[in-house]
Amino acid sequence: MTRKDDDMDAQVNNKAERSEERKDRPSKSSAHTKALITRNLKLAYGEVASEPIPKAMLDLLNAMDDPSEKKS
């Protein structure tokens, strides 16, 4: 076997190994979809979370301090 053949075999083997590695980890574009979904989830979630808290909810919690207030 010539040196040239050895080089070619090495290249083929390396390529096969890299291909196996790629199978084991998520593809770049699959990670892109995941990131896209996560980003939009956080945006939608953040929109609601940043809204002012309704007064009725705060009143309910404030009534914890004074149980008599809750009855009135």
Add this chain to the structure above:
Amino acid sequence: MTAAPQGFKSELIELLPSLRAFARSLTHNAAQADDLVQDTLVKALANVERFEPGTNLRAWLFTILRNHYYSQLRKLKREVEDADGKFAGRIAVRPEQDGSIDLEDFKVAFAQLAPDHREVLTLVGASGCSYEEAAQICGCAVGTIKSRVNRARKKLADMLGLDEDGQALPGEGRLIQDTASV
């Protein structure tokens, strides 16, 4: 009512935005979501003696909210749909050419997911819950949460016209109605 542990109220107030966002992701209706949060607070305050100080208050509240939501859903025997939800089933979503998604399109697609898919995506993807915490809230195994998140993400990607490799599909976006039966 039993006296609440020290710091309970302030922690509750801090968690209100997350509770409201989680409720909205389940009901996708602002008024229903706030009713759900209000009911959750009433239940939490009535059962404050069951909460162990030092444990995860967020998980405790999310669990109460979630259980109450499904309890109401079972009573209704069907999911309550708002007018927007009905309309949403008929519109098509197409990803932008640069691969981004319009937030409103995203919300429309998200609303079409089954409740169990919406809740896991919200818990794990948006609220910052760990898989373990989400499993505790949903009352199932961690593995179930992981596979549910994967299925939900795939479903959403499909509805948004993204293929599994994250690329925009050629031509028209898919009709959400075609993929809504989860």
